[in-house]
Amino acid sequence: MTRHLFLTLLALTFSLLLSLSSYTLAENTPAQNTPSQPAETQLELEVLPAPIQHLKNKGLVIVREFPVGAALKGWVVNYQGKDMIVYTTADDEFLINGVLLDAQGNDLTEGHQKSWIPRPSWDDLATSHFITEPSLAPESTAGESTIYMFYDANCPFCHLAWLALQPYREAGLEVRWIPVAYLKPDSRDKAAAILSTPKNKQAEHLRASMQAFNTDTQDFSQPPSNENKQQLQTNMNLMQSLGINGTPGWVWLNKEGKMQTQAGMLRLPKLPNVTGLPAQKHTEPTLMRFR
Structure with missing residues (x-):
């Protein structure tokens, strides 16, 4: 973390x-x-x-x-x-x-x-500026499972968290990625690029940037506008007020409906509790150390 x-x-x-x-x-x-x-x-x-x-x-x-x-x-x-x-x-x-x-x-x-310090509620997270990766399960079988993820575009563990969550999207999970920028000088530019993308293209942009994370084959950055700066500050304020001190920052509801938070890459066996979905198979070699 x-x-x-x-x-x-x-x-x-x-x-x-x-x-x-x-x-x-x-x-x-x-x-x-x-x-x-x-x-x-x-x-x-x-x-x-x-x-x-x-x-x-x-x-x-x-x-x-x-x-x-x-x-x-x-x-x-x-x-x-x-x-x-x-x-x-x-x-x-x-x-x-x-x-x-x-x-x-x-x-x-x-x-x-x-x-x-009083923490924001689950509903307050909906006021953040997030990128939605929708469930990939058929509508008839998709559950009502949603988590929020704070991430920095330069965070390698955020990339690993993205990989780990893809099978859960197939099982019915919706992931809402909340960009923040603090790790490197160009973190803000990378976050600005995705926030400036039309809503219906943001998930595609996120996927492309995650897939290219270790390759540097594409430039996913642009100078932030004043609106982007305000959006990122809102996201950062929310992350800080939740007491999340690093990325990836996980926010979910447990079985009792209480909001839970965790910073850092989680072990794969914990993901069913976080997502509320059955355990999914992972074949990515980079995730094997988190078994």
Whole structure:
């Protein structure tokens, strides 16, 4: 799984904290969400650590504090309608923006995002700018199985996920691919090319780009328009607010109808649970390591 940089807050905190020699900032994973209600949760000035107070003075809304442990405090902050997780040290001297790992290497930040930042609903995913790969099953046998996939056009594991899902499309799965752009400088151009393609041609474009992923035989990029940039930002905001820190990012409903998320390439035996369909055969040699 590729870590996604917390670009918006990182740029802001760099500009705000360079003048403060006693503060440090560690960059890493992004997280943000829909606007919060600052009037209900904003903390009083006198209880804020100095770095948090400084950010507040520069325009950030401090939504809430939450417990982390003896050494750190957790904070949800809001900037331009985006909720994010940051941490301060127990002595209130330093602010940390990044992924928090425990002694076993577990990503605690992802859990904090899910616990303290309200996540979008399944219906909210329909507001994203996605490319639909429809079910290939006959209408009489096609089930109502749909998943969403966040992907970067330069992500090799997204290519593998696409390969792994093709047999499930034959069995009745609809896949909605949500493009984001962060891995390479031309990721945005490749995403813009597919978003600019007429709707009825987007699935064909996606398939061609996936098939040519390891060949570089075709150029699937174009400069993004302002509309493309806004579409990609909307998609990125949604991915971050779901706490998905890398691509491919899987979103599905379990048997109980609860939304589930996962980042990274999944093992093939997990796909029946994700798709809600019977296990399908895979013959692609590149997928054998995921058995």
